[in-house]
Amino acid sequence: MTENRRVIITAGASGLGRAMAEAFLRAGDKVAVCDADPDAVTAIAQDIPEIRAVVADVTDKTAMDAFFAGLEDDWGGADVVCSNAGIGGPAGHIEDLDFEDWRRCVSVNLDGAFLTCRWAARVMRAQGHGLLLLTSSTSGLFGFPQRSPYVAAKWGIVGMTKALASELGPAGVRVNAICPGAVEGPRMDRVIEMEAQARGVDRDDVRRGFSEGAALRRFVTAEDVAAMALFLASPGASSITGQAMAVDGHTERFV
Template sequence: MKRALVTAGASGIGFAMGEAFAQAGYEVWVTDVDDAALARCPDAWTARRVDSSDDGQMRALFDEISVAGGLDVVCANAGVAGPTAHVEDVAWDDWKTCVDVTLGGAFLCAKYAAPMMKAAGQGAIVLTSSTAGVFGYPNRAPYSAAKWGVIGLMKTLAMELGPFGIRANAICPGAVEGPRMEGVLEREAAAKGMTRDAVYEGYASGTSLRTFVTAEDIANMAVFLASNGAQRVSGQVISVDGHTENPDPKP
């Protein structure tokens, strides 16, 4: 049985990825820092409390996975939304936390997955970026910078690991329905002096499909990128966002 690891996999997009990989026949491992969410994961999954930005914890996790038989797919999905603020108002600690988890966590996934995937002569690395990693995004400097970095990391991984049969791709979700996006909407509304509904409509109207996307939409793309149907797809930035045209919702 193939094995897939999803970081930040106990809720939201990560949980949807876990469900999709389980339905596709994978043995699923997930990490998270939310103990309550981890406790709600299906019994068939291997769930571990791991901080994706902690080198020691990530190394121990991958050591355990190696003993279990290796890894076919890693979804580096952990990320922190970071503050919604003008750049001069962003605290240094908030910047570091966002970049350490979002970009540093993706790096650690690749660092520790690469040796076992090289030994196997195959593997798929799927990194969760964002439309904020494609556009400049006002009032979201740490998040946007980290997500741009994820794409740069992915492009490098695809080139470096491709000769070993390992593929790397990045998914760029747009506005995803769910609690996390609700928090973003509320913070952005406060920062811009808008209502939550006005910000929501701004996001939706900024896509050609006039819609948010779902966690399941993102999960389905992750499973496809890990599948034989995508065996010649590597180094790609794939948006699942309803085609975002305007990343800065206006009143």
């Protein structure tokens, strides 16, 4: 069935964002993505020319304003906006962390969400419908040692979701967060390497800890997360708002 929704995804040229972009495109939607990585933007534009892809850093207000203005001129609005951009930030005891590393992590995760949601809220309130999806993490649901910048930012995303759901609900706009667990792929490989160095342990032990800490005893995939995004955008989820939906194989413990 052709949906023909207007879908915008930040950090949408690779990883979770690209998986969501491809899933919405397969569903018959128009899809636009922005991403700070020029190589990733070039790759998705070449691989999937149907997707509108633009280089823009979510922390750059001027770049994001231009990205959104172009879409508003061409599309007249948006039906689904996925605020997906985020970085893992540094790992280590808080007393050993650099302030600029902290600020960069919080900026990408929260400032980027603010700029994205501010535009989407204005457009969706005016049109009387829409869905905002914010990418948080299971780190936004549980405390996690030696990752305080990332955890704080992802808890902030859940808080923003709750606030915006209440703020925009009367206008017919839904707002939900998706909280992935350990997602198989290059980004998770980098996180494992970083945490292994910070904790002084073998990276295989860190990887084992992530998988054994979930009830399903495995990592999830980017496609699992994209499937949740599609569900939340479907008529079957029309009464779901203000929720933080975990896609993590059920986190039981941090090993």
